[in-house]
Amino acid sequence: MNAGLSQTQPQDLAARIAAGSSAAEHELVRRYNVTLLKILMKRCGNREQAEDARQEALLIVLQRLRKGEISDATKLSAFMHRTAINVLIADQRKTSRRGTSADTPVVEQMSDPKLDQLTAMIREESGTAVRAVVRDIKNDRDREILYRFYIRDEEKFSICSALNLTTVHFDRVISRARVRLRSIIESNRPDLKDWVSQWEHP
């Protein structure tokens, strides 16, 4: 379910970009675009700021790759992540928005709405799916675990102590609920599988 990226290996991607491949640049953007936006939005809570930081981070990494300046391309994901976080931190220190120059058509690719599509799909189905999951839970205690964890925002160990649970049991309940939710949503929304498959089939 949680398939990793099956595209080109990072070092191969880096080598192709260094060799001037435009297609490889697009693949780099496609590979990290949506995930970076999510990570940055989570960190700063501001869509516009996250988009700016993402764009600048991608361009910085692209330029470094074009010049063959990234020594260990096997750690490309970690490098991209660190660059994005650094850019965000730098942006947050500035009082005005950074002006980013349009570089190539690659930049246009960065504004795709994939993350919004995902959010909308989940939002449209979550109510129905949650009702089905709750209905399936015959055990009052498991239902209360969800209630305490998600709604009352209680800590795991506090819940385990109060309900006399092992952490193993707690983990199972939480994990099963999410897996079941995903299963229901995926069965109701075939386009969600398409959304996921984009990462597996370039």
Added chain:
Amino acid sequence: MMDQSYIDQNNVIERYAKGTLSDEELEQFEIYLMDHPSLLVDIEIAEQLPEALTDVLEAPGSEPVSAIPTAGWNQLSLAASLLCVVALASSVVLYQSNQDLREALADSNSVRAVSSQYFLTATRSNTAPQSFTVSQGTSLLSIEVPPEFAGPTLTVTITGQDSDFEWTSDDVFVDAAYQISVLLGSLSVGTYRIVVAASDATIDPISATFAVLEDIT
């Protein structure tokens, strides 16, 4: 090192959604996420779940979850409801748990004793007797039974040196996993054997031997 096992065992996705990961976990998870973007779906679900869950659980007419008793609930309510059935100072209750047992039994070999609970699990391919010990103060054994055992009748037998006890399910649960909670009550020190069998004779029973000790800590 962040991997899928760590993520599952530490509720990383839920904690990421809540924003409660430590700095180190956050860094490691985000890098992992960079290479596993399908996790974005799980994150979105975890982020939207509280609101959807609130709508469902707190909707008019829904069962008031917060009214569920907590401390001592398992022991008291189940023991009270089943005391009349059980001659031995034990009681058994079976309730259907429509969960995928393959997930439930993912850690079937990692049974461990906690102060008041002990999880015994078995798979269809591994029904060999298992042995374990519990302290005299242990009040609850939780036994998870695969769907394959969900025959028309499920029988739980506990046999001790001086007494035995048998409990038979009346209901028919098909294609579902069971969790059977055995409330030990005041079992005396000694060795007991517990067998869970379905009426379908082609299915091997789950069995285990357990010893009640004065103290195992």
